[in-house]
Amino acid sequence: GAGVSQSPSNKVTEKGKDVELRCDPISGHTALYWYRQSLGQGLEFLIYFQGNSAPDKSGLPSDRFSAERTGGSVSTLTIQRTQQEDSAVYLCASSPDGTDTQYFGPGTRLTVL
Amino acid sequence: AQSVTQLDSHVSVSEGTPVLLRCNYSSSYSPSLFWYVQHPNKGLQLLLKYTSAATLVKGINGFEAEFKKSETSFHLTKPSAHMSDAAEYFCVVPRFGGGATNKLIFGTGTLLAVQP
Incomplete structure (x- = not known):
């Protein structure tokens, strides 16, 4: 079946602009995660959605980062007033029910000039 | 708090020789553990997972890992490396x-x- 998809695959933006990254999880998966992969920090957790529960935002690095999940499916990660240190690969993962196994999308490579 | 330490940042082997990638974990209780693989410009793929059912775990592409509580290790091995x-x-x-x-x-x- 279809896996996790993310769009765009690459995004180049100028410092100070806002960007939106999209994630389509595997159909039927109730849990959705965002991670960031950067050279300096490795792979780090950003935010977690599970069903209709309040999201766990504990990994978001600043208030410029936000995410929403509409209808329990598609999620959008928004970065406002982008900075060069936001350059990274942003990975989305989904899980059937919030238990261990997470399935990852191909990522969005964000470059902030 | 749980954590993992990968002991080698780079490993180089010849095709056909064994692979050993080392991982030690830290946890106050018996954790679940995973190995994921990331090919160039690709997403993360689950290789295998340990969930306390069996200490020797077999994964995809001929990889396996053994959970050793006494050594707090979960090393990944493969008998014969392929270019892929x-x-x-x-x-x-x-x-x-x-x-x-x-x-x-x-x-x-x-x-x-x-x-x-």
Whole structure:
């Protein structure tokens, strides 16, 4: 079946602009995660959605980062007033029910000039 | 708190020789543990997972890992490397050992090079 998809695959933006990254999880998966992969920090957790529960935002690095999940499916990660240190690969993962196994999308490579 | 340490940032082997990628974990209780692989410009793929059912875990592409509580290790092995195994490998532990909000804690990764 279809896996996790993310769009765009690459995004180049100028410092100070806002960007939106999209994630389509595997159909039927109730849990959705965002991670960031950067050279300096490795792979780090950003935010977690599970069903209709309040999201766990504990990994978001600043208030410029936000995410929403509409209808329990598609999620959008928004970065406002982008900075060069936001350059990274942003990975989305989904899980059937919030238990261990997470399935990852191909990522969005964000470059902030 | 759970954590994992990958002992080698780079490993280079010749095609057809064994692969050993080392991972030690730290946890106050028996955790779940995973190995993920990331090929160049590709997403993360689950290789195998340990969930306390059996200490020797077999994964995809001929990889396996053994959970050793006495050594707090979860090393990844493969008897014979293929060129297609060249990738970055991550040892991973979920925070809270499988409870709510399974944030994955990633090791720093081991880049495996396979020489012809």
